[in-house]
Amino acid sequence: MPDALASRQPATHRVRADRPAPPRRDHLELGDPPGTPDAVEVTSRYLERAGRPWFPVTGEVHYSRIPRERWSEVLGHARAGGLDSVATYVFWQAHEPAPGDFRWDGNLDLRAFVELAGRHGLDVVVRMGPWGHGEARYGGFPDWLVARGLATRTNDPAYLELVRAFSAQTIAQLDGLTHVEGGPVVGAQMDNELYDQPEHLATLRTVAEERGLRVPLWTATGWGGAQVPATLLPLYSAYADGFWEDTDTEWPAFSPVHFRYSTVRDDLSVGADLREALDGIVVAPGAVPLKDDDALPYATCELGGGMHVAYHRRPLVTPDDVAALALAKLGSGSVWQGYYMYAGGTQRVGPHGTEQESHATGYPNDVPARTYDFGAPVGEHGQVRRHHHLLRRQHLWLQEDGAALAAMTTTVGGGSEDPSELRWSVRADGRRGYVFATTYQPARRPLSVQPGVQVEVELDDATVVVPSRPVDLPAGVSVAWPLRYPLADGLVLRSATAQLLTRIDGADGPDADGGEVVVLVATDGVPVELVLEGDVDATGPVEARAEDGATVLDLAAEPGADTVVGLPGARVLVLDEATANRLYRLDVGGRERLVLSDVPVQALDGALVVHTEAPHATVSLLPAPASLVVSTSDGTDAAYSDAASVDPVGGNGLWTSWTLSVPGAGRRQVAADLHPTAPAPPEPARGGPMDRLSAPTDFSGAARVHLDVPADALAGVDRALLRVAWTGDVSRALVGGEVVSDHFWHGRDWDVDLTPWRDDVVRDGLTLELLPWSAATGVWxxxxxxxxxxxxxxxxxxxxxxxxxxxxxxxxxxxT
Structure with a gap:
């Protein structure tokens, strides 16, 4: 295949992108009442807020699965990652463990979580259930409810009576916090993955409204051919892989579609095992429409931020998989990016033990009893991973130009199953737009280089060709190239082979007459070309030429933090990808600033909060404040390092930098190169309605490794994680006989948060129970x-x- 591709002749791909007709309005029972400040509306193509298109970016964060003292950290990372909202399940089993015994305390305090999200500048979508799934025991139903044998998830009167009570309790927690009341709650989801009960879904909204809930966005999950009533907005999913598939599935049938540009919104493979096993519903391909009509915007709530594992099947979704899938959805027309999960958590322990789904509770899959890390951008214990940075690049762009992108319609230019065909699309509004192209698929089915890529887009009043000369698009990349992007008054970027990140007012910085700083990111292996309309003077590391009434600038230096092109009224900063992964836009000291940081950062109430496992780091700001000093608190109860120091490095081009020294951060090895033997591992077993491999529950014959951890290894820092690099089958960590963490080995390291158990671990150590890998078992x-x-x-x-x-x-x- 690579040789055949290399021999192909360059060909210009052409498309016409006319100005779309105005969207339909007032045909949906959604949106805020007239006169609401900052009103949210839903049109047939996109959402609006305060009268202009709004492109929400939402991440799933489960408050009840995260220690309350960590909420602010997780929400801060979400906001720093470019999210403007979070979604969260309200698990019935957690809040009403016994009939009439409602709990809203500790990390079950929904109201406090919503208020804290608002403090971080985040809106909230409440996934109210009553059934939520989320890999929870009985889908979040309390055991006492299941024991009654009611016709749940229907309009059965006895079931609805209980739903009304739980709904009333939930809504009482949100009193005064809804959008119409000036609060952060903008939406509510009814049930989850309910496919054949549209009347019940409609009733759930009615029940919530009868109990006083008023939100502009009422949603339901729409995948799997779900029948969603007209009163709810269907939201869609897309995962790179799925633990719910069988062990003989190398890659789910629908997953390849999510790495192409497509008008297909649905995915019949997500949750198909539950539909079949629990509800007896089998949806055959072609049996349902996969593309909605023109009445509804293309909105998502479950783009895979990673993937959970089951015992029988353990996917390894990479950060690049996550980022490529998300960008493919933008190129396919999504107007609401929603991720599941954005931050991992830990399965709860309730009156009946751990609250995960399992064969023992009638589910097709056994999942870990404690960990719900999900391989998310922010891990179970606050670990900040590479896809947090990769996605932030997309989210910064959406913060800057999402309103324009939301109003653009999508034309898929090419991208069939044929790997030799260029996969590309255009989103445009007739005047300007973006060209999307990708050569990315996961490693099990990679794509090759696309030689001689060039796209010609005919807009209403101009034709734009990008790039001006064909370029080879390397394997494994995805791009979104701007067309006719306004840089400043009278200055238009006709096209670029670099992607828009963000822009910031640099008027109070050095070279104040240079105007705004517009930040682009180059794609590794793609030469950077900037094409400006008209005759434009440029300074900096560029080679200029006039061509077709435009000024073509070829970047003559490597992209980086100091690669600046000066233009009339604006400066264009062209970053390389590694530097772009370090870029944040945060409110520091009362104004928006660009921040380059070697370690994860976030902002809270004007302070810059750094989370680091590295003892040294560099932080650079643009525009820079007079100073950065280490504070002893940010108004939360979280611990901080009192041994840290920060020292100015000085100015370097646009940036002013400081070095941060944190002597206590880092790693301390406890053990290495161990080969323990399990004396009597259990025999493989099967169970559940689909007769899949069951997770071992008998650890009496497991290998045991006792670890003594010095007190000074756990003291003096905010968090201490035990990181275990291992291979095997299943493991558990026990402190004082209690299982505090578990892990199905699947290729990633296993992290155990020792922070809540510091005193016990120092006194008694901890024990790892490990079962061996056996390829003959058949785990995928x-x-x-x-x-x-x-x-x-x-x-x-x-x-x-x-x-x-x-x-x-x-x-x-x-x-100054």
């Missing part, structure tokens, strides 16, 4: 990690010391 793992020997290998066990440092800024720019 990713091909990239499949070739491991039978048995148990523990390569290393480290304590990862994560420090938290709060930096506050001076008021005046450092150059």
């Amino acid at each position: 793992v990713d091909p990239s990690v499949r070739d491991v020997p039978d048995g148990i290998t523990v390569a290393s066990v480290d304590v990862v010391r994560v420090a938290r440092v709060v930096l506050t800024a001076g008021e005046e720019p450092s150059w």
Whole structure:
């Protein structure tokens, strides 16, 4: 295939992108009442807010699965990641463990979570159930409800009576916090993955409204051919892989579609096992329409931010998979990016034990009893992962130009199953737009380089060709190139082979007459070309030429933090991808600033909050404050490092930098190169309605590794994680006989948060119980990690010391 591709001749791909007709309005029972401040409306093509298109970016965060003292950290990372909203399940089993015994305390305090989200500048979508799934025991139903044998998830009067009571309790927690009341709650989801009961879904909204809930967005999950009533907005999903597939499925049937540009919104494979096993519903391909009509906008709520694992099947979704899928949905017309999960958590323990779905509770899958990490951008214990940075690049762009993108319609230019065909699309409004192209698919079915890529887009009053000369698009990349993007008054970027990140007012910085700083990111392996309409003077590392009434600028230097092109009224900063992954846009010291950081950062009430497992880091700001100083608090109860120091480095081009020293952060090795033997591992077993492999529950014959952890390895930092690099089958960590963490090995390291157990671990240590890998069992793992020997290998066990440092800024720019 690569040789055939290399021999192809370049060909210009052409498309016409006319100005779309105005969207339909007032045909949906959604939106705020007339006169509502900051009113939210839903048109047939996009959402609006305060009279202009709104492109929400939402991430799933489960408050009841995260320690309350960690909420602010997780929400801060979500906001720093470019999200403007979070979604959260309200698990009935957690809030009413016994009939009439409602709990809203501790990390079940929904009201406090919503208020804290608002403090971080985040809206909230409440997934109210009553059935939620979320890999929870009985889908979140309390055991006492299941025991009554009611016709649940229907309009059965006895069931609805209980639903009304639970709904009333939930809505009481949201009193005064809805959007119409000036609060952060903008939406409510009714049930979850309910496919054949549209009347019941409609009733759930009615029940909520009867109890006083008023929100502009009423939603339901629409995948799997779900029948969604007209009173709810269907939201869709897209996952790179799924633990719910069988062990003989190398890649789910619908997953390849999600890496192409397509008008297909539905996915019949997500949750198909539950439909079949629990509801007896089998949806055949072609039996339902996969594309909605023109009445509804294309909105998502479950783009896979990672993937959970089951015992029988353990996908290894990579950060690049997540980012490529998300960008493919933007190129396919999505106007609402919603991720599941955005932050992982820990399965609860309730009156009947751990509250995960399992064969024992009638589910097709056994999932871990404690961990719900999901391989998310923010992990179960606050670990910030690479896809947090990759997605933030997309979200910064949406913050800057999402209103324009939302109003653009999509034309899919090419991208069939044929891997030799260029996959590309255009989103445009007749005047300007974006060209999307991708050569990315997951490693098990990669794509090759696309030679001689060039796209010609005919707009209403101009034709734009990007790039001006064909370029080879490397394998494994996705791009979104701007067309006729306005840089400043009278200055238009006709096209670019770099992607828009963000822009910021640099008027109070050095070279104040340079205007705004517009930030682009180059794609590794793609030469950067900027095409400006008309005759434009440019300074900086570029080679200019006049062509077709435009000024073509070829970047003559490597992209990076100091690669600046000066233009009349604006400066264009062209970053490389590694630097772009370090870029944030945060409110620091009372104004929006660009922040380059080697370590994860977020902002809260004007302070810069740093989370680092590295003892040294560099932080750079644009525009820069007069100073950065280490503070002792940011008004939360979270711990901070009192040994940290920050020192100015000085100015370097646009940026002013500081070095951060955090002596307590880092790693301390506890053990390495262990090969324990399990004396009597249990025999493989099967169970559940689909007769899949069951997770072992008998650890009496497991290998046991006792670990003593020095007190000074756990003290003096905000969080101490035990990181275990190992291979095997299933593991558990026990402190004082209690299982505090578990792990189905699937290729990633296993992290155990020791912070809540510091005193116990220092006194008694902890024990790892490990069961061996046996390829003959038939568990599916990713091909990239499949070739491991039978048995148990523990390569290393480290304590990862994560420090938290709060930096506050001076008021005046450092150059005054």
